[in-house]
Amino acid sequence: MRRRNRIKQQRKIEFDWKKYANKRMAGWLVLAVLVIVQVFFTIQTSAMGAELSMYEHKSIEFTKENQELKTALVNQSSLSETQTKADELGYARPSTVVFVKENQPVTALR
Numbered sequence: 001m002r003r004r005n006r007i008k009q010q011r012k013i014e015f016d017w018k019k020y021a022n023k024r025m026a027g028w029l030v031l032a033v034l035v036i037v038q039v040f041f042t043i044q045t046s047a048m049g050a051e052l053s054m055y056e057h058k059s060i061e062f063t064k065e066n067q068e069l070k071t072a073l074v075n076q077s078s079l080s081e082t083q084t085k086a087d088e089l090g091y092a093r094p095s096t097v098v099f100v101k102e103n104q105p106v107t108a109l110r
């Protein structure tokens with residue numbers, strides 16, 4: 001009879017251990033999944049930060065290039081540059097300048 005009680009107690013102890021082991025295993029599993037998700041999001045955030053930094057660097061480069069192009073445009077469209085180009089193309093300054101009044105006809109009738 002004692003032997004039977006001992007066997008029942010052992011089974012009962014084993015059963016309780018399995019019950020707690022399953023809960024403990026589920027808890028560890030949930031914890032492991034949460035840690036893996038946390039690591040994944042940390043890596044994604046880091047990668048997005050690097051990408052953002054790259055885009056900011058490109059933006060700064062484009063701003064500098066835009067400023068240089070604006071400066072070149074102003075230099076190319078200046079009057080002194082236009083006069084130099086006109087001289088190269090063979091245009092000459094007129095020797096006499098004729099002013100036309102509003103009331104006078106521009107062309108003469110023949």
